[in-house]
Amino acid sequence: MNPANYLYVSALLFTIGAIGVVVRRNAIVVFMCVELMLNACNLAFVTFARINGNLDGQVVAFFTMVVAACEVVVGLAIIVTIYRSRRSASVDDASLLKR
Amino acid sequence: MTSNSLVYLIALPLFGAAVLLLSGRRSDRWGHIFGTLMSAGSFAVGVSLFLKMLGNPTGERALTQKLFSWISVGSFQVDAGLLADQLSICFVLLITGVGTLIHVYSIAYMSHDLDRRRFFAYLNFFIAAMLLLVLGDSYLNLYVGWEGVGLASYLLIGFWNQKPTYATAAKKAFVANRVGDMGLSLAIMIAFATLGTVSFQGVKEHASQASTGSLTAIGIMLLVAATGKSAQFPLQAWLGDAMAGPTPVSALIHAATMVTAGVYLITRSNFIFDLAPTAQLAVAIIGAITLLFGAIIGMAKDDIKKALAASTMSQIGYMVLGAGLGPAGYAFAIMHLLTHGFFKAGMFLGAGSVMHGMNDEVNMRRYGGLRKFMPITFATFGLGYLAIIGVPPFAGFYSKDKIIEVAFNAGGVKGIALGTAALLGAMITAFYMTRVVILTFAGSKRWDDKAHPHESPFLMWAPMVLLALGSVASGFFFTHGNSLRNWLAPVVEATPSHEGELLSPAVVSILALVLVALGVGYAIIKYLLNEVPQVAPADVTVFTKAARKDLLQDNFNEAVFMRPGQSLTRGLQVADTKLIDGAVHGIARFAIGSGNLLRKTQTGFVRSYAMWILAGAIALVATIWVVTL
Numbered sequence: 249m250n251p252a253n254y255l256y257v258s259a260l261l262f263t264i265g266a267i268g269v270v271v272r273r274n275a276i277v278v279f280m281c282v283e284l285m286l287n288a289c290n291l292a293f294v295t296f297a298r299i300n301g302n303l304d305g306q307v308v309a310f311f312t313m314v315v316a317a318c319e320v321v322v323g324l325a326i327i328v329t330i331y332r333s334r335r336s337a338s339v340d341d342a343s344l345l346k347r
Numbered sequence: 348m349t350s351n352s353l354v355y356l357i358a359l360p361l362f363g364a365a366v367l368l369l370s371g372r373r374s375d376r377w378g379h380i381f382g383t384l385m386s387a388g389s390f391a392v393g394v395s396l397f398l399k400m401l402g403n404p405t406g407e408r409a410l411t412q413k414l415f416s417w418i419s420v421g422s423f424q425v426d427a428g429l430l431a432d433q434l435s436i437c438f439v440l441l442i443t444g445v446g447t448l449i450h451v452y453s454i455a456y457m458s459h460d461l462d463r464r465r466f467f468a469y470l471n472f473f474i475a476a477m478l479l480l481v482l483g484d485s486y487l488n489l490y491v492g493w494e495g496v497g498l499a500s501y502l503l504i505g506f507w508n509q510k511p512t513y514a515t516a517a518k519k520a521f522v523a524n525r526v527g528d529m530g531l532s533l534a535i536m537i538a539f540a541t542l543g544t545v546s547f548q549g550v551k552e553h554a555s556q557a558s559t560g561s562l563t564a565i566g567i568m569l570l571v572a573a574t575g576k577s578a579q580f581p582l583q584a585w586l587g588d589a590m591a592g593p594t595p596v597s598a599l600i601h602a603a604t605m606v607t608a609g610v611y612l613i614t615r616s617n618f619i620f621d622l623a624p625t626a627q628l629a630v631a632i633i634g635a636i637t638l639l640f641g642a643i644i645g646m647a648k649d650d651i652k653k654a655l656a657a658s659t660m661s662q663i664g665y666m667v668l669g670a671g672l673g674p675a676g677y678a679f680a681i682m683h684l685l686t687h688g689f690f691k692a693g694m695f696l697g698a699g700s701v702m703h704g705m706n707d708e709v710n711m712r713r714y715g716g717l718r719k720f721m722p723i724t725f726a727t728f729g730l731g732y733l734a735i736i737g738v739p740p741f742a743g744f745y746s747k748d749k750i751i752e753v754a755f756n757a758g759g760v761k762g763i764a765l766g767t768a769a770l771l772g773a774m775i776t777a778f779y780m781t782r783v784v785i786l787t788f789a790g791s792k793r794w795d796d797k798a799h800p801h802e803s804p805f806l807m808w809a810p811m812v813l814l815a816l817g818s819v820a821s822g823f824f825f826t827h828g829n830s831l832r833n834w835l836a837p838v839v840e841a842t843p844s845h846e847g848e849l850l851s852p853a854v855v856s857i858l859a860l861v862l863v864a865l866g867v868g869y870a871i872i873k874y875l876l877n878e879v880p881q882v883a884p885a886d887v888t889v890f891t892k893a894a895r896k897d898l899l900q901d902n903f904n905e906a907v908f909m910r911p912g913q914s915l916t917r918g919l920q921v922a923d924t925k926l927i928d929g930a931v932h933g934i935a936r937f938a939i940g941s942g943n944l945l946r947k948t949q950t951g952f953v954r955s956y957a958m959w960i961l962a963g964a965i966a967l968v969a970t971i972w973v974v975t976l
Contacts (some may be wrong), residue, residue, distance in 0.1 A: 269957050278953075343951035 254295040261288035275327045275337040279320075286316045348403070350410040352392060353429040353482065356439060359389045359616030361475035367468035375464050379457075383450040386474055390443035397436050405837060408433055411484060417486075423845070425545060427710025428486035434838040437681060437831075438481040438604075438611060441688045445603045446474045448810035452696055454597040455806035456703060466506060466593065473499035477604055485546035486535045489612070493531060493576065496605045497524045503600060504592040511878035523585035527575015531612075534568035535560060559623060566619050572632065573609025577663050580637045584659055584900040588645070590652040597652055602659045602695050603688040610663065610684050613670040614677050617839050621673060628761070631671030631754075634871040635768040638664025640898060642775035646782070647882055649895035650709045651698045654783050655691070661772060662687050668769060669750040677839035678832040679749040682825050686742035687936050689821050690734035693814030697728035700803040700811065701787060705794065713882050715793040716824030719798040723808045725788045727815035732784050734818035736777040736863050739856075742822030742832035747773060749826075766850075773859050777866030785874045789968060793881050871932040 276321055280315030288308040297305030331337045363385030367378045409432035410536060418425040431439065457463040462737070476495025478897040483489040501524075503517065505517030522946060539545050542553040554562065576585035589601050600606070613620065613630055620627040633923040641661030648654040669680030702709060704721060718725040734741040737748060751773065755766030796799070802808070825831040850858075883895075893899050948959075 266961055267516055270961065273954075339953045342953070 251295055251299050254298075256290060258288045258292040260276045261285075261291065272311065273340050275330065275339050275342075278339055279323055279327065283316060283320070284321075286312055348407060348410055348413055350399070350431070351397065352396065353410060353412040353431055354414060355392045356396075356443070356482065357387050357429075357475050357478045358433075359385045359392070360471040360478070364475060365470035366466045367464055367471065372464075373773050379450075379454045379467050380462030382471045383447065383454065385471055386443060386447045386450045389474060389478070389655040390440075390447045393436070393439040393443045393745055396431060397440060400433070400436060401433070406474065406839070422543070423539070425485060425487050427488060428484040428546075429482045429488075430547065431482055432832050432838050433734045433836075434611075434614060434681065435481045437685060439478060441685055442474060442477050442481070445688055445692050445814070446470070446477075446599060449595045449599045449692065449696070450815055452598075452699070452807050453593075454718050455591065455804045456595055456626050456699055462506070466503075469502045470595075470599070471504070473503065473600060473605070477484075477608075480608055482843075484548070486531075486538065486550070489615075490531060490535060490913050492571075493608065494528065496600070496608065497521065497528065497576070497809050500524070500589070500600050500605055503596040504589045506592055506596070509766075510591075511763070513591040516585075516591040519588045520585040524575050527572045527582055527609075530571025530575065532728065534565050534572060537565050537568060541565075547615065550616075554618050554622055554739060557622075562619055562623040563626045566616070566623040567629060569612055569616050569619070570626060570630050573612050574668065575631075576612075577606050577609030577667065578637075578660050579609065579633050579664065579667055581900075582642055583637060583640065583660055584897065584904055587648075587656050587897055590650070590656050594652065594695060597656070598692045598699065601656065603639055603692040603818030606659060606663055607666065607684045607688070608681055610666040610670055613667065614681060614839060617674070617677055620671075626671055627671055627902045629671075630964040631757075631761075631765055632665070634664045634668030634671050635754075635765050636664070637661065638668060638772040639768055639775070640664070641770050642779065643780040643894050644897050645834065646672075646775060647891050649712050651701065651714075651783060651787060652695070652709055654711070654779065655698060657693055658776065659687075659691055661776060662691065662735070664770070665747060665750050665769065667767060668754060671812050672750075672753050672765075674840055675756070676750065676896060678835045679746060679753060681835060682822075682831050683743075683746035683750060685825065686746045686818065686821050689814050689817030690742060692812055693736070693818055694728055694731040695730065696807070696811045696814065697724050700724040701800075702805055704800040705798050708798065712879060712883065713873070714787045714789070715790045715879065717800055718788040721788075721802050721920050723802055724811065727808070727811040728788070729784065730815040731818050732780050734822070735781065736780050737773060737859060738863070739860075740819075740823055742818050742820070742825075744856075745822030745826045748852070748856050748859055751859060752850065752852055755850045755855060770859060770862060774862035774866040777863040778870045781867045781870035785870060786879060789875055793879065809894050867873060 252285075265281040265283075265285035265288060268284065272278050272281065283314050290312050293305040293309045293312070297303060297309075327337060330342055334341060358594065363382050367374055367382055370378075396410060400410065409430065411431075412429045414427040450467070453463075453466065457466050460466065468787070473496060476492050478490055478492070480492030480496060480531060483492055501521040503519050504520050505514050508514040508517065514726045529717040535545055538550055541557045542550055544550060554771055571582075574582045575720055576793065586601060586606070590597055592601070620630065638661045641657045641659070641664055645654050645661060646659035666680045666687070667682050669676040669683060669829060700721065701714065701717060701724060704717075704724075705714065708714070730741070734743040737744040747769075751766060752767040755762050896902070
């Protein structure tokens with residue numbers, strides 16, 4: 249199969265994720281969209297590794313996964329804490345830093 | 348020859364000032380005695396040095412002492428060194444001798460003043476600074492003393508600074524002196540730039556290699572310095588107001604010593620002026636102008652101290668004129684300076700004694716007939732008076748007639764003009780000094796019954812008697828066998844004038860005496876034979892009105908310097924607030940405004956930030972795409 253098709257899928261996933269981050273208010277959904285964007289990047293890295301015939305892209309994909317895992321731990325902890333104190337997970341409500 | 352005792356001349360009074368100032372009220376009880384002893388000790392050192400110099404052969408009399416290396420920058424070396432040559436030692440004896448007498452006088456004169464100790468501290472400081480001025484062996488050392496006496500003068504004029512007018516007078520003297528000081532510092536800088544040295548010895552040796560132009564510049568700048576310190580035209584306005592200080596200060600600083608520093612400076616720099624005839628002529632002209640200027644002011648003053656101050660200005664004009672006449676005149680300028688130191692200090696102390704007995708009244712129209720009540724003051728003042736108007740055989744006759752004679756023999760139109768001015772000055776001097784004596788001591792009493800005139804205590808009249816003896820005898824002593832002239836010859840290289848003699852000494856003396864008699868006679872007619880009103884008459888000529896206002900010198904300074912200066916500062920202030928502050932504030936306002944604009948993008952919503960990041964990323968990618976396309 250033409251490797252470029254994987255890149256189209258990757259771009260599609262990234263776009264979905266980006267739109268999700270911008271338009272959704274629920275912190276959990278925003279968070280999942282961020283993960284979707286990361287995975288789209290991973291897919292692009294792996295595809296390029298395949299096209300170029302070396303392992304560089306695959307190595308970077310592993311790094312991205314580790315960083316994403318760490319981010320999930322920290323990010324979920326923050327979201328849970330915000331939800332506990334405010335009884336809401338809406339990102340628009342948590343705009344107090346402006347004032 | 349080197350001598351290690353020169354430094355004690357300065358160190359003793361300086362130590363006295365330090366002790367009196369630092370120990371505060373603790374030394375109130377003995378401070379005046381201590382200060383007087385320090386000054387007397389300095390006088391004793393001066394006398395011993397003078398005797399030592401007398402014992403040496405003529406060419407080897409100058410004593411030097413190197414204190415320490417002061418400035419050492421590459422080839423520029425200045426040592427803090429002292430030099431006592433034949434010229435300096437005359438000043439040393441005058442300063443410490445008259446200074447000590449005035450210390451003694453002040454013990455009694457200031458006895459009711461709570462701050463007498465502080466007064467003696469300042470007097471001691473003045474003696475030290477003045478000695479440094481005349482003993483420094485380079486222009487830079489002289490400059491230190493020059494500034495020191497300026498400070499002492501400021502402190503002492505404003506000694507009673509609880510009166511705002513006195514404080515203002517002190518400030519006026521200081522500011523006028525600063526103008527002159529600037530001249531001195533410029534002269535030092537030009538000397539260093541053209542000759543590479545500032546020591547008297549070095550400048551003397553190298554002066555002949557410099558161009559006439561730069562020597563003239565140095566000379567003119569030195570003249571500016573002298574006009575400031577010696578109250579010469581056009582910087583003379585401060586001297587009359589300086590009489591705000593206690594009378595002993597007027598006698599010591601503003602008559603006998605400090606105001607003659609300009610004459611010392613010009614005489615000391617004779618090697619420059621002899622090579623710069625233009626500057627020398629300027630000196631003589633300034634002297635001639637001032638001697639008439641001061642004499643005219645003296646005619647119209649009713650304040651006894653201001654009349655004497657105007658007379659001081661006029662007499663220093665004579666000295667400057669003498670110093671401006673070159674090698675023929677230096678010795679006579681110094682001679683007049685020394686005799687003037689005696690008789691003018693004596694007369695100022697006499698004025699102080701009169702004020703002491705008259706409840707500090709200074710208006711001569713409120714005196715009259717005091718000779719019966721103050722016989723000693725009258726006698727000493729009278730001897731000083733005979734000396735200043737130049738009656739033989741008193742001191743002023745010898746010194747002033749010599750200056751007039753040298754002026755006439757300076758040659759050509761210059762000689763006739765300067766000589767005539769000096770001769771006229773002698774006549775006016777006779778008039779206004781006779782007026783002072785008649786208004787104060789003769790005639791009928793014009794004071795009210797609250798005043799109880801009485802003779803001053805012994806401590807006050809003893810110095811007056813000694814100074815009166817000096818005003819009687821010093822002239823004869825200095826001229827006998829040309830003693831002072833021969834003594835000063837190694838320093839000022841006195842050569843007899845080679846110009847043909849226009850007038851012989853006898854003719855000058857007779858002319859001067861006739862004019863003096865005219866002046867005295869007119870004063871007697873006007874003030875002794877006619878009634879003197881208690882209030883100065885208002886219906887007088889415009890000239891008298893101008894003379895009463897110091898010939899409008901303050902108005903001139905105000906119109907030419909002060910008002911434009913104020914306008915300049917006002918303009919600068921406007922430029923500062925509008926232009927400079929405006930620029931600074933403008934930048935600040937721009938920063939605030941642009942910050943306010945940018946603040947609008949900070950919504951606090953995470954999603955909008957994400958939107959911006961996305962937009963930025965897309966823009967970046969698009970840019971790269973466009974560039975690589």
